[in-house]
Amino acid sequence: MIEIVYEKEKQKPEGNEGYFRIPNNIRQIGEITGTQKIYIEDYAYTYLCRIATENSHKGMAAILMGQSNWKDGNSYLFIKSAVALEEMEVSEEHLAFTQEIWNHVYEKNKEYFPEQEVVGWFLSIPGCSMELHEIICQTHLNHFGGNDKILLVREPLEKEEAFYRYEDGKMSRQTGFYVYYEKNEPMRSFLISQNAKQEKKTEEVDDSAVHTFRKKVEMKSETEEKYKFPVFKTVGVCAMAAALAVGVLYANDYKKEKSSKTAVASIKEKEEEPVKVTPVNGTPDENTKSEETEEVKEEIPKEEVQNSQPANVSAQNSYIIQQGDTLTKISIKNYGNAKRVKEICELNQIQENDLIYPGQTILLP
Structure with missing residues (x-):
């Protein structure tokens, strides 16, 4: 063409x-x-x-x-x-x-x-x-x-x-x-009218889309408001439960730690403050005996005071191990020789090489 x-x-x-x-x-x-x-x-x-x-x-x-x-x-x-x-x-x-x-x-x-x-x-x-x-x-x-x-x-x-x-x-x-x-005025007027109608139609479509969008947003907001309090309440309860559980765990740990510290402190005190036991063949001075007895009463429970009495007393058959004691020393201290070590081991179901520590109570034959 x-x-x-x-x-x-x-x-x-x-x-x-x-x-x-x-x-x-x-x-x-x-x-x-x-x-x-x-x-x-x-x-x-x-x-x-x-x-x-x-x-x-x-x-x-x-x-x-x-x-x-x-x-x-x-x-x-x-x-x-x-x-x-x-x-x-x-x-x-x-x-x-x-x-x-x-x-x-x-x-x-x-x-x-x-x-x-x-x-x-x-x-x-x-x-x-x-x-x-x-x-x-x-x-x-x-x-x-x-x-x-x-x-x-x-x-x-x-x-x-x-x-x-x-x-x-x-x-x-x-x-x-x-x-x-x-100059074509009739066609020009027609085109202007068509464009105006098209723009109006587009605006109506846009308005409809905006209206639909806003309606959806409003419905969503209403739904969120409806369920907001229960959701927050549930979240709050869960958070409180979690905090309580953590608190209980910390409390338990604290108690265990405090108990352990108390036990260790008790053992140290017992190690540092020796308890004198009257020898089998000896008679302690009255004043010394009185002071020692008061110390034992203040620091050692009643049962331990009884157990700390000399082994040659017929009513006593136990012994509290002191700092530096061994099974041999205990046998010599209570029986005058080391021949009773085997009996002490059998009575307490231990071996001669087993570890013993201050404050431990053993039975004497």
Whole structure:
């Protein structure tokens, strides 16, 4: 296809040319041959290209409006406006111009283009062949009969396009057309109205989405408020239980540690403060005996005081081990010789080499 841009001076009226004029600013697309010359205004052409691109995934149709004139055996067709048929289902095998669709066209024609008439239609189908399908041809004959009506077909993906008219018993492809530029107030007003409706529709969709989102947020907030106190209460109870458990463990550990320290301190005190035991064959001084006895009473339990008495007393059969004692020393101290070590071991179920420590009580034979 070729494109030529040029200006043509307005010609003087000849014949019925007084009812139309040739546009000054035009752009030629393709080669112009034959007796029909097609002019499409830029507003309308741009609008058709846009709706085809925006709906490149599906079929789209529109009605073409303008005027047609004759001069010297040539047909002049001016496409000034276009109205998209957004509610129409479009495919090569299915095209239905229902009464509702025509009512829509007549309403737009009356509102925006009262001085124009239907001059043809527009068809955009993805993958559409430029060799027209039989259903497309039949639809054109049924609704756009006559050789003064045209069809503009555009393939939206490859952007291939062509005009067709019915002549010699078939749909004939036109080799070229003109795009012209002029002040087109009717189409401009229609486009502004369409844009305003589109923006309003978008705003309504946005408002609806915002409303739905806010409603969900409010429902979520209500749900959170409903369950907030029980959740916090449960968390608080769990935290208290955990703190109590930790406290009990620390208390137990503290008690055990304190008990251990007390036991160790007791053992150390017993080691550092020796308890004197009266020898078997000796008689302690009365004053010394009295002082020692008082110390034993203050530091050693009653049972231990009794056990610390000399082994030769018949009522006593136990002995508290002192600092530096061994089984041999204990035998010598209580029996005068080391011969009783074996008996002491057997009575206490220990071995001669076993460890004994101060404060430990053993039985004496």
